Amino acid sequence: MLRVHFTGEALARTVLAAEPDFMWEVTTSLHRLQRRDSGVVFGPWRSRVLQRLPAGVQHLSFLAPSKGYCPDFLTPARGAPRFAQLEALRATHRATARTDLEEFRARHPRLRLPSWCGPLAEGDGRVLGRLADTADAYFDACLAPYWERVRAEVHRDRVQRAAQLARGGWDELFRTLHRSARWSYPVLELDYPVNQDLHLHGRGLVLQPSFFCRFNVVSLVDPGPPPVLVYPIDHDAGWLRPAAPSTASAKALAALLGGTRAALLQAAAEGAATTQQLACRTHTTAPNASRHLTALREAALIRSDRHRNTVLHSATHLGTALLNGQEAALPV
Known part of the structure; x- marks a missing residue:
């Protein structure tokens, strides 16, 4: 069992991590x-x-x-x-x-x-x-x-946790953090492979949602570094491949973006790829794909990241939401 010992000061300094680590x-x-x-x-x-x-x-x-x-x-x-x-x-x-x-x-x-x-x-x-x-x-x-999807799912969990905190305070958030969580101030107990006590001594705890953490929470043994508690998020079993748009939504998307751009967005959502790979997937030329990818990037529907000598394109959260017909939060 892992027992996290809080103080009022530690609780005031406890935060939800904003990004996957x-x-x-x-x-x-x-x-x-x-x-x-x-x-x-x-x-x-x-x-x-x-x-x-x-x-x-x-x-x-x-x-x-x-x-x-x-x-x-x-x-x-x-x-x-x-x-x-x-x-x-x-x-x-x-x-x-x-x-x-x-x-x-x-x-x-x-x-x-x-x-x-x-x-x-x-x-x-x-x-x-x-x-x-x-x-x-x-x-x-x-x-x-798959990192854009990892980020999107971690962000989704963070929004849910923030809503819990606003609605029911730390009481509600800690009780639902993990299926084994037991919260009775000032101690949070969680199932753990060994018996371990984490005394915060006024330091804030970083609650780190993790995409690939699956069953148990994870923490550090060394009491010296800033304390962190890594916990698993809920998953959609079909996260690896976004659902293919229905015929009607596919037509609507093509009408909105154009056929080539809609196909490139769908291909990028299936996994990060180079311009040449996306061109092959969508049966177009690399120069044509590059031109349309620039437009999609300017619309914040894809992102392009350099990995060593290669540029990989992937769908953003907004792009994935558009493909899946979901409502996406846009900045006002």
């Missing part, structure tokens, strides 16, 4: 890859990404096993941008690496540490650099194509 999603998605109980929610994603795992991912997977403790140093600079978290991982202090690996060995007594863990425990920058590079490559290959 880069390294928490990397580590929790590695849990999903290693488990065969992903079911209809993550099964299709798992089947796709298993075919394009980057080299070295087995090292990250070893440190992020499907159950139990994952070294705290793998999730540094929580809430910071991707590049900042990777740099923080590369700069892990020797004492931190050694302490976390000792904890890892104690929590997983049946696991035999591979030889590369020796230099890692000494804070070897080359090993830490390889872990950071692998996390970067893994994100590009396995998470980036």
